[in-house]
Structures are given as structure tokens and as C-alpha cells.
Amino acid sequence: MSNVDVARVLVDLADLLEIQGANPFRVRAHRSGARTIETLAEPIAGLVEDPERSPEELSGIGKDLSEKIISIVLTGKLDQLDELREQVPAGVVAMLRIPGLGPKKVGVLFKDLGLESLDALEAAATEGAIAELKGFGAKTEQMILEGIGLARHGSTRTWLSTARVAVDRIVEDLSKLDSVTRVSLAGSSRRLKETVGDLDVLATVSEGVSSSDVMAALAGHELVDEVLAQGETKQRVRLLEREGGGLELDLRVVPEASYGAAMQYFTGSKEHNIVVRRRAQERGLKVNEYGVFSETDEDGPAVAGRTEEDVYQAVGLPWIPPELREDRGEFEMAESGRLPELVTVEDIRGDL
DNA sequence: GCCG
DNA sequence: CAGTACG
């Protein structure tokens, strides 16, 4: 059992617990434990077999998860997972991959309508049976029909090189608008992950300028297929099929003064952001995508947020390069002033 | 679920 | 408002 295998069991368990309506924090604890195992620098099996040690020494893994991990390593399985699998069919778990369907709704579809597969779900949606459920409507039903292909397809990540072709054009075109002051790439594409799940673009407008111009421009962009959601500050669109297979793009529009905070937030990763926000709490501060605020004077002016350096400084850190923002040790490195110097394009002298 |  | 989504 490799670390990845053990992590996989915990993730599967988390999915099933979630559909069953378990405490969200309990679900998160399993996911977090899985992540810890997956990113561990040594084989978890060694830790289990060494009588002097135990998975419990890992932060975020307590007595319960430790016992589960030991069982997985020693027997290759987990009884609790097998039991849950009998109660919740695989098809129901697959429904979670449909955008817009979360554990609560999937639970209702399974328990109230008895749907156990994507095929059954599609049939029910086609007949209009979904729209009659409470909490569901015609729009949800439509969403399901459109997303069911994605769920059947499985993973939908796109190579960064493919995604960049489309997003670079969009960034460039939006930059030309008079109403925006800057347009930047954020999210996993800014962190230079090899593949991206979607694209994130941040635009800033001058104080008091409406976001509607930028959003209208994106909606009408030649690479955009349809607008999936749109509000005052956020818009989600689907790109045309040929540009990386129906990639989705999130546009976020914030005032200029929030640029740094918004970039920090929108660049992620999620795990990294949670640590940043927790550090803020420890210092009597609150961080959100609009700035860093004093906890005691929430309505007061932001203490930081114009630049990313601002934000990191407010939580006692130097600026951390996007490529490292994964909560995989960068905080310890930053804290001790030992952030590595990253390789840049200029370092490359040739190509074999 | 884990942590303080 | 609850659910879902975003990093």
C-alpha cells in the first residue's frame, strides 16, 4: 500500500460520509488526513511498522485516523469503507462530479428518488422528475443534463500549455478596456500547475467604477461559449469547445485598492489561503479578498490589501512565490527566511 | 474528525 | 434562507 493508495481510501471514505450527511468537519478531517499522507516524504508503511512510531505523530491525524491508516496498511482495506460502499452505490458518488451538485442534493436524489446511477439520473431529469423536488427547479434539472457528460468523462483537467493559449488572449483583450485598470491571471495557472481545472482571471476597476463593462466584454468575447453565472463581482463562463475542451473561466472584479488581497485570495491554493487566514486570526486580523482588516474594527480601513506583499507582511511573512503556495512547507520556509530561489526562464540555457 |  | 461554489 503506497501513500497514494492509503490517501485514496481516506478520500473515498470522505466522499461517502459526506453523502450520508456526516459532520462536514469530520469529512474535512478525512480529506486533510489523506492529503497529509499523500504529501508525506516517507512511506507511511514504514511509520506504521516501526514500533517506536505511529501515524498519530503527524499533525491532523489523531487516534481515530491513525487506527484507520494502520488497518489500511496492514490489511489493504478498511471495513468501514466496504460497509459504506454497500449502502451508497458508486453511481451516486459519481453524481458529485456534476458541477452544481453537492452532497446534500445528491443525498436527496438517492434517498427520495432512489437514483443510483448517472443513467437513472439522466432519465429522471429528462422526464422532468427532478424539477419537482424541493430545493430543485427547472434550472437545476438543466444543469444536471449539461453536467452529466462531464461526470461520465471523469477527470476534466487541461494542460496548462493548452489553457494558456485561450486565457492569454482573454487577458490581453480585457486589458484594452477603458473601464479596467489591470487584468491578471490567478489561480492554479498562476501557480504554474501542470494541469488546471479551470481558469481564474482578476480584473480591477477604479474606485466607484461598475464591473458591468468587463463582464459584458467577457460575455461577448469570441472564445466564450456561454455565461454560467454572473453577479456584481463574479462571473463564470464556459469557453468554446475547441479551446481546451469547454474549459470554465472565473472572472473576479474588485476595486483597485483590493488588488493585492484579491490576487492573494484568487491565486490560492485553498489550503494555502486557509493558513494565511488562520495566521491573520492569530494576530487579531481578518483576511478576505478585499483586504486585511482589524478584527476589532471591521468597518475601519483595511490595514493592507493593495499589494500581495502587504497582505503577507500583515500576517508576518515575506511574499511567497505562487509556485510554492500549496501549504506544503512554504510557511516554515518563509518564517525562517529560507524560501528557495526558484528557477526562472532566464536560467535555461538551451534545450536538449 | 482534530486540536487546544 | 440553504446549498453550492471559489481560492
Add this chain to the structure above:
DNA sequence: CGGCCGCTACTG
């Protein structure tokens, strides 16, 4: 025991 990221944003 209580708290666990966000004065998140958008939809129905």
C-alpha cells in the same frame, strides 16, 4: 468541551 476561512459570491 467549543471552534474549525471567508462582514467570500451566486442561485433557486
